[in-house]
Amino acid sequence: MSDQGVDRSKRQFLTTALTVVGAVGTGYIAVPFLSQMQPSTKAKAAGAPVEIDISKMETGQLIRAAWRGKPVWVLNRTPEVLEILATETDKLADPNSLESNQPESSNNEFRSIKPEIFIAVGLCTHLGCSPTFRPEIAPNDLGEDWKGGFFCPCHGSGFDLAGRVFRGVPAPTNLDVPPHHYLSETRILIGDESGADA
Structure with a gap:
């Protein structure tokens, strides 16, 4: 065949x-x-770290976020709350958090990197209900001994404002503190503790 x-x-x-x-x-x-x-x-997104801005938080305020499908609380504690936390240890099941889930950076009496800022997973360690934030002192429904904390309406477990569980309630351990670190004075990264804190 020709190519012509x-x-x-x-x-x-x-x-x-x-x-x-x-x-x-x-x-x-x-x-x-x-x-x-x-x-x-x-x-x-379900497993990714979550950044929280606390620059506009007022003293005594609780803000909520979500991390890995769980509620996370960030509480700006008052100086009065910090004083109460140091004196109420005899009512707690694990005041030194020896049996609790928390990062090494939060292994102290306040269960936090900075005493005034408390971060916790907002699920009761009994059956996973979400406790309510009850900062008031001696409310009628919780009694004269209540100095503020988190109360689980499902089965009556109570936690102080460092997430430490009271004695004689169904919850076996303190509230979990998620891994976290400060990106700056006003920004917190929940879900990652590898960075240096401010």
Whole structure:
């Protein structure tokens, strides 16, 4: 067969065009296939650290966030609360947090890096209900001995404002303190304790 009358430039153009179309088609097929192998945005967010800005927190205020599908509390404790925490240890099941889940940086009487800022997972260690924040002193429904804390309405467990469990309640351990560190004086990263604290 003779190559006479064949336009080589058209043949080259068609070959190049078909190669490009084939590559694009392969890309359209491969991208969804490969992307389904990656974790979803929701899955990535579920375990990702959460940054909290405390610059506008007032003394005595509790703010809530979510980390790994769990509520996380950040409490700005008053100087009066810090005094009470040091004196109420005889009513607690584990005042020194020896059997509790907390990072080494929070292994102290206040269970926090900075005494005034308390961070905890907001789930009762009994059956996982979310306790209510009850900062008032001696309310009628909790009695004269109540000096402020967290009260679980499901089965009556009580925790002080350092998340330490009171004696004689169903909850077996103190509230969990999640791993965290300070990115600056007013920014906290929950879920990661690898950074240096401010």
